[in-house]
Amino acid sequence: MITLNINQKDYQLDADPDMPLLWAIRDLAGLTGTKFGCGVAQCGACVVHLNGEAVRSCVTKVGRAAGQKIVTIEGLSQNNDHPLQVAWNEANVPQCGYCHSGQIMSAAVLLRENPNPTDEDIDMAMSGNICRCGTYPRIRAAIHLAAEMHRKANSSK
Amino acid sequence: MRNRKRASHLVSGRTVGIIGSLLVAVGLLGFSLDKHEGKKIIIVKDSIGSVAAFKQVYKVLQSPRCMNCHPSGDIPLQGDDNHLHAMSPRRGTDGMGMYAMKCSNCHQPTNAPGLHTPPGNPKWHLPPADMKMVFQGRTAHQLAKQLIDQNQNGHKSMDQLIAHASDTLVKGAWHPSEGRTLPPMSYAAFKKAWVTWLTKGAYAPAGK
Numbered sequence: 001m002i003t004l005n006i007n008q009k010d011y012q013l014d015a016d017p018d019m020p021l022l023w024a025i026r027d028l029a030g031l032t033g034t035k036f037g038c039g040v041a042q043c044g045a046c047v048v049h050l051n052g053e054a055v056r057s058c059v060t061k062v063g064r065a066a067g068q069k070i071v072t073i074e075g076l077s078q079n080n081d082h083p084l085q086v087a088w089n090e091a092n093v094p095q096c097g098y099c100h101s102g103q104i105m106s107a108a109v110l111l112r113e114n115p116n117p118t119d120e121d122i123d124m125a126m127s128g129n130i131c132r133c134g135t136y137p138r139i140r141a142a143i144h145l146a147a148e149m150h151r152k153a154n155s156s157k
Numbered sequence: 158m159r160n161r162k163r164a165s166h167l168v169s170g171r172t173v174g175i176i177g178s179l180l181v182a183v184g185l186l187g188f189s190l191d192k193h194e195g196k197k198i199i200i201v202k203d204s205i206g207s208v209a210a211f212k213q214v215y216k217v218l219q220s221p222r223c224m225n226c227h228p229s230g231d232i233p234l235q236g237d238d239n240h241l242h243a244m245s246p247r248r249g250t251d252g253m254g255m256y257a258m259k260c261s262n263c264h265q266p267t268n269a270p271g272l273h274t275p276p277g278n279p280k281w282h283l284p285p286a287d288m289k290m291v292f293q294g295r296t297a298h299q300l301a302k303q304l305i306d307q308n309q310n311g312h313k314s315m316d317q318l319i320a321h322a323s324d325t326l327v328k329g330a331w332h333p334s335e336g337r338t339l340p341p342m343s344y345a346a347f348k349k350a351w352v353t354w355l356t357k358g359a360y361a362p363a364g365k
Contacts, residue, residue: 040274041263042243054257059269106257113256125256128244 002066006031007075017063021055022046024062025072033073033101037130044129047102048072054109073101076108083153084108087146095133103129107143116147198316200356207357213342213350215297215362220340222330226283227292233283234293237338252283268334276334280326284311301354301361319355322348 004011006029013028020039025031025048034057037045041056048057049071050064076082084104094100103126110117110125117125122140131139217223225234231248232241246258254260264281268274284290288311292300303309305318313321321327331344340347354360 040271041269042273044257047257053259053262055262059263059265059275061265064265109257124245124247125258128246128258 002062004029004062004065004070005068006070007072008069013062015062017061017066019062020058021048021050021060021062021065021070022057024065025057025070031072031074035098035101037099037102042130043099044102044106045099047105047129049105049109052109052112054106071105073105076104082108083146083149084111084142087142087149091138091142091145093135093138093142095135099129099131099133103131103139107139107146111143111147111150115150117143198319198356200315200358202358204358204360207354207360208362210350210353210357211301211360211362212297214347214354215300217330217340217342217347217350218292218300220330221338222333222340223327224292227290228283229289229291229293231286239293248283248286248289250286252285254282268332270335272336274334276329276337278326278329280324282326296364297362298364301359305355305359315355315359319352322351 001012002015002017002024004013004015004024006025011029013024015024015028022034022036025034026036034048035045036058037043039058041059044056046056046058047054049055049069050060051068052071077085082104084107088094088100088104106126106129110122114121114125119140122143126136126139126143218227221234221237221239225236225239225242228234230241232245233248234240235242244258246260247255249255249259254262260281260283263275265275265277266279267277269277288309290303290309290311295303307313310318328344330340333339342350
């Protein structure tokens with residue numbers, strides 16, 4: 001049995017250390033917000049946070065994640081009120097919605113490290129997350145919106 | 158007659174002494190010792206042997222498994238045709254990537270199984286932005302000069318350069334993931350050429 005700490009909760013899972021983390025998250029822990037897109041780390045749909053970094057869970061082994069802090073889209077905020085989640089909703093970003101868990105998890109790392117990104121920063125940082133529906137302009141707008149929300153929230157403190 | 162013979166003998170002995178001294182001096186100039194952790198690195202200068210060895214080293218350093226992570230720009234290269242890495246991850250300040258595309262986010266400690274998956278190594282990264290250690294586009298002359306310049310080679314001393322051939326990321330080139338070609342010679346042959354090049358004086362091939 002392997003213990004995975006996901007969204008601040010320990011899960012005891014009957015998982016081989018070589019199992020892709022994505023399998024453990026979805027099939028064993030029942031957290032299906034993270035998606036399988038390509039299985040080869042090229043689409044970004046499977047992005048989760050491992051100790052705060054945006055790893056691709058389709059190629060990350062359970063063994064690497066054991067004992068570390070994993071955060072999935074379900075755990076990004078307690079009440080779905082992370083600025084990015086709010087902005088994604090306000091900007092009406094998703095079409096089919098499939099890629100957006102990974103999009104938001106990648107964007108969260110961008111905003112943590114660059115709270116005021118330019119269009120070029122966003123394009124560069126998000127180019128590893130692909131969207132078949134082509135919602136890229138709205139993704140960019142939502143990231144700007146989330147950054148602005150965060151700035152306003154900080155300035156009012 | 159006797160005086161001439163005596164004079165000849167004296168001249169001969171002095172000459173031998175002078176020649177002998179010159180030989181010792183020349184020998185000392187071409188032979189030096191260094192020390193690191195008690196192990197002696199013996200440099201015996203041999204420009205021809207050194208250059209011949211570097212020409213072998215150069216073939217490996219220009220192969221995709223090495224050059225792809227020593228690009229001239231800030232995006233790593235990919236594949237046997239050295240195209241720009243898909244998704245355009247960037248070097249970043251420390252060479253570890255940026256934001257959600259840090260190298261180790263996709264490149265695991267070991268190779269991911271299957272074709273078109275990320276190869277792996279515990280130390281997957283590019284050189285840092287302030288010392289890019291570019292291989293792409295370098296001539297053999299340029300690269301040889303760069304590799305021994307401590308202002309361009311990661312501040313490596315001679316012994317550290319020799320040890321670098323045993324670095325885990327260097328050795329990783331010979332354990333690529335599925336579908337990726339090996340460097341053009343065995344690791345043992347490369348290491349021998351590398352050490353030979355350095356210990357014979359680290360000469361650069363002629364040219365620009």
